[in-house]
Amino acid sequence: MAMVDLTVRGAGIFGLSIAWACLRRGASVRIIDPGGPGAGASGGIVGALAPHVPENWNEKKAFQFESLMMAEEFWGGVDAASGLSSGYARLGRLQPIADEAALAMAQARAASAASLWKGQAIWRVISAEQVGAWAPQSPTGLLIEDSLSGRLHPRKACASLAAALTARGVEIRPMAEDEGRIVHATGWQGLLELNDASRRPMGNGVKGQAALFDYDAGDCPQLFADALHIVPHADGTVAVGSTSERDFASPDSTDGALDDVIFRAQQAFPVLRDAPILERWAGVRPRSRSRAPMLGQHPQRAGEFIANGGFKIGFGMAPKVAQVMADLILEGRDAIPEGFRPEASL
Template identity: 70%
Template structure:
């Protein structure tokens, strides 16, 4: 018998298994498709904050999680000996016009108030950013020091290795034992929608590309023309992504990714001759509320859920793991009201 059965070996399931096992619980993770088979097996890995204004519980939760991320991933890498590709390298964004410049400057004050001494959001002159930066029509950029990156596949591989060291098995089939947590992504949202007779959540398709381009191990991520440019530590550069609600095939790339690549080169001409390593497509679980869904499962009484990571699953995972471990192991409920099923 195990204390906890976790169904789903994506970033939420693996992270919660790690948090629970470190507190002494015996944990088993069950996934018929294996670790990182869904959206968690992607290539982008932008851990970026919300704009520092109109503060709410979701933004506060995400800030806490982003600040936990460095120690979270360092502990995993140390235990399992596999790097997740994490680094807090910051982010640069071009400022398109004078109106956007005024708005960006006003956000410096709110960031100082909300982020305090943990990170900075600032407007800088383009030459201060160095050679790896997007062209800016105004000559100014937004730079934040909170954004980080992790390579999603490597992050999941690092978790699998660390879990193996501390005795957590990951299997394709096993009976439910102990407390049950469902972290089953798009399939789990669809199951709830069918049971409820209304949309609880769905999959939103994303397409991304991986280029052979080494911007440097500490190069900042860029956000230009609504695209993320993520320099990974292994000398690759991820570019993404689309957000598609209507699609026929959730796992194949098409002309929309061609458009992403064309826009990426227009925004960063230095990428024009970079070899394309991989085209990726997958479905990311988005709840109807757009927030992660945590706590008591809506159709399985006495069981738990952690789902709806959508685009911010890796950024939210460190804090979600601790909150769910608090709930399942100690009965302490710290889930924000807006995250409840």
């Protein structure tokens, strides 16, 4: 094997995205993952790239906004290089408005979005009648519409990234020796390893269960109703998820908790009631103690780097995570927000 500038341990969304960003800047890269690309939670089915609410602005929300705005160019470049489709599209999102209090809050957020989102996306109140059959059940007959939310198919996005990387000579191997600079993007198991050598837990795994329906919604926006993401994909399916389980016996099995998710989705969105279920999926997402991504110098391995803790927002954060990590690893420029550093989870 030829020597490389960078070894990335972990072929989930953070590891693959960082490898892609570094490769595009001229670094030679090798990726190591015993399970292969997207073997963990990154190989899921939901893929809701949805922003935090536009209020109480902070560094995490600003970082996410920038990343969502980068997504079209990022995934367009990946798909062009791979010849595959990540399923990315920025199609927006709809949310039901439950009552007058929720309406007042939605209208206030519309005003703040105009400023915080810099005129590049909208948040507004519309009538459910404007949407037709795709509208979720709404007690007021009103919906929140935002144009910032996007979607992709996580499993296909990882496949597209892996193909783009290998097309440019990157090896993705189950085992190999570390060479050059080293990045650890090893998901929830990596967080557990940190915990073993830390005075208190730095993170944990949170299991999620989701379902995939055989329903072609075309280019309709995603929905967020009853705390569920309902995401139409380009391949004629609709994904629904997910649970959040801190305690679990099996990381990849589904059970009655998913049955409840399916029932709630069908209640909120009646057109799914007769749609066949194609897949029941479960996986464990990495959640840092700070609840933000954990980026920067590795807290326990001097001279090495870490990118972990994507939890539910990893795919939405990936373009910006890849950018700032490439800045740090290759150029020594540190633009990582304070709240994203490993120290925030100590």
